[in-house]
Amino acid sequence: MRGGLRAAMMRCGALGCLLLLPLCARVSNAQVLPEQPVSLANGRLVFGGEVTATIAPEDPGFFNYTSYAFNALRNVRFGVSAEIKASERLQLLGEVRLDQGRVLNTYGLYLRVRPWPARRFDIQAGRIPPTFGAMTRTAYGSGNILIGQPLAYQYLASIRPDAVPATTDDLLRMRGRGWLSTFPVGNTTPAPGVPMVNTSEWDTGVQAHVVTGLFDWTAAVTAGTLSDPQFHDNNTGKQIAGRVVARPTAAVVLGLSLSQGAWIDRSLEDAIAGQASYDRSDQTAIGGDAEFSTGAWLVRGEVIRSTWQMPAQPTLHLQGPLAAVSSLIEGRYKIAPGFYVAVRGDRLGYSTITGERGENTWDAVIWRTEGGVGYSLTRNIVFKGSVQHNRRDGGRVRRDSLVAAQVMYWF
Amino acid sequence: MVLKIIAVLAAVSVLSGGVLAREQVGGVRGRLDIRRLARPVERRPDIAATGAPAPRDVPDLRRGVVYLETAPRSAFDEREPGRAVMDQRNEMFVPHVLAVMLGTVVDFPNSDFIFHNVFSLSRTSRFDLGRYAAGRSKSVRMDRTGVVRVFCDIHSHMNAFILVFNHPFFNVTDTEGRFELPSLPAGTYNVVGWYEGEARITRAVVVPPGGWAEIDLVVP
Numbered sequence: 272m273r274g275g276l277r278a279a280m281m282r283c284g285a286l287g288c289l290l291l292l293p294l295c296a297r298v299s300n301a302q303v304l305p306e307q308p309v310s311l312a313n314g315r316l317v318f319g320g321e322v323t324a325t326i327a328p329e330d331p332g333f334f335n336y337t338s339y340a341f342n343a344l345r346n347v348r349f350g351v352s353a354e355i356k357a358s359e360r361l362q363l364l365g366e367v368r369l370d371q372g373r374v375l376n377t378y379g380l381y382l383r384v385r386p387w388p389a390r391r392f393d394i395q396a397g398r399i400p401p402t403f404g405a406m407t408r409t410a411y412g413s414g415n416i417l418i419g420q421p422l423a424y425q426y427l428a429s430i431r432p433d434a435v436p437a438t439t440d441d442l443l444r445m446r447g448r449g450w451l452s453t454f455p456v457g458n459t460t461p462a463p464g465v466p467m468v469n470t471s472e473w474d475t476g477v478q479a480h481v482v483t484g485l486f487d488w489t490a491a492v493t494a495g496t497l498s499d500p501q502f503h504d505n506n507t508g509k510q511i512a513g514r515v516v517a518r519p520t521a522a523v524v525l526g527l528s529l530s531q532g533a534w535i536d537r538s539l540e541d542a543i544a545g546q547a548s549y550d551r552s553d554q555t556a557i558g559g560d561a562e563f564s565t566g567a568w569l570v571r572g573e574v575i576r577s578t579w580q581m582p583a584q585p586t587l588h589l590q591g592p593l594a595a596v597s598s599l600i601e602g603r604y605k606i607a608p609g610f611y612v613a614v615r616g617d618r619l620g621y622s623t624i625t626g627e628r629g630e631n632t633w634d635a636v637i638w639r640t641e642g643g644v645g646y647s648l649t650r651n652i653v654f655k656g657s658v659q660h661n662r663r664d665g666g667r668v669r670r671d672s673l674v675a676a677q678v679m680y681w682f
Numbered sequence: 683m684v685l686k687i688i689a690v691l692a693a694v695s696v697l698s699g700g701v702l703a704r705e706q707v708g709g710v711r712g713r714l715d716i717r718r719l720a721r722p723v724e725r726r727p728d729i730a731a732t733g734a735p736a737p738r739d740v741p742d743l744r745r746g747v748v749y750l751e752t753a754p755r756s757a758f759d760e761r762e763p764g765r766a767v768m769d770q771r772n773e774m775f776v777p778h779v780l781a782v783m784l785g786t787v788v789d790f791p792n793s794d795f796i797f798h799n800v801f802s803l804s805r806t807s808r809f810d811l812g813r814y815a816a817g818r819s820k821s822v823r824m825d826r827t828g829v830v831r832v833f834c835d836i837h838s839h840m841n842a843f844i845l846v847f848n849h850p851f852f853n854v855t856d857t858e859g860r861f862e863l864p865s866l867p868a869g870t871y872n873v874v875g876w877y878e879g880e881a882r883i884t885r886a887v888v889v890p891p892g893g894w895a896e897i898d899l900v901v902p
Binding site (some may be wrong): 282307310314317318350352353354362364365366379380383385391393395399400402407467478480481482487489495514520521522549564565566567568569605607609647649650682 | 706724725726727729730731732733734736753795796797801802803806809810812814815816831833838839841895
């Protein structure tokens, strides 16, 4: 009952925002709403903001659920970002987001230190942006050309850092059920699995960034992993991540990302201690991405391969770590001032394991295609509409098409 | 000899006529005194960036535009449409304010080593020039009068104004706010001081025959 009431309230909220934003457009024209970042104290304090209302029908296949257990296509998000420039050498940056009217999250909060301001070298410490991958830097939603998110960054696989299968059949039973999975070892309460790269929350650690000629280099040490970012370290190992970006011409951006870190929660380590020889269980990922743009065209592609080492147990017979590969290509074409069309093709595949009934992928392979349009009423009020088709070779709902609409205002 | 005398008389006549014509036109000059200058638009806090952005230039916001609200009839004589340039340099449009006549073609060269994407959603002129690299330029013909707000689709802090007039009596002030509107016949005119998107002040001024009217427009 309470869930139904909450859903109804969410729908009303989303609809309210959808209706209010065009009004805001008029008001914005009258310059009541800010149309640029709010700057205080002589530019030392700068605020930006974003309001996004997204509406779509129910998603019975849970294709668009995030690690916060809500549907990314049925959401109202308020985000406020701020930068405090203490000096040329020291800045504090942060962002707070409110999703669904209930999930308040300090998305990022970190200190940026620039020891030599004339050089492009920075150290960032705190809750820092992901080092890995290209799509984390497009600042979804303002950088998202569509409404749905890329599978690698949102879709939940069944595995969890606090619970593991005792046998391969335990794992195969959870195929296509990443939104709420359960395993017999560790925490047996049903809970969401993990995405390949979690962008719903950020990791905590230290990041160094330097620009040399055509190359951007970033390296980070953090408490969590790509799949499971942490505020406090939840196990005995840190994650090391690195990324290099090359810009051979203004039109082309090429990136290569790597990361490795212990991903299994300490509570699970304790639960399986003594059962078998224990090796550190790492998530290891490698990704390559490319972006090409010219004129009215923007094309991006990314391939990521991630492996998760499962803690060794006498009954769990795996040939090696569980692997997943995501591949994505998306493009945008501006057909008129303020009006564009966009399309994305996305696949998330998994390695095979052997159970009692034979060989199968350890999670259901999923394909997603999404096409849509975007229209800018003003520079900072954007309407989007899209049709998303999901297909999966497992789970209770194997196919679903969703129509979504979104309004976004930012300053 | 007679021919020479006639030629000299004709020349004197033309010159005196010219002098007379110059004496009959004057102008308005003065200062647009902006007491509270706007601040450059800051970059949006880019929380997702792994490092600080490259340094950029900030636009000169000391300049405004002074123009006549209504122009004398002679202003509408047919003229050749001109050409103007709004450069993209170090993540900034240069100049920040451009005032042109109707029909002017504005070039937008990219002088940066990064991409820019000039666009405007203004009713006066809607355009999107797409992404293009250093050394390349695209242009837009200004076919309607009014204010065109210009932005970059990639760098949200880049913005500029183009004011399009159907007469030539306008002037972008210098950094001290000084302006000059020459070649005006004697008469009474409304002079408008415009600054950062708004007409901030309007004053009536009388231009004497062949003389200059001095006016200071103070915007508190």
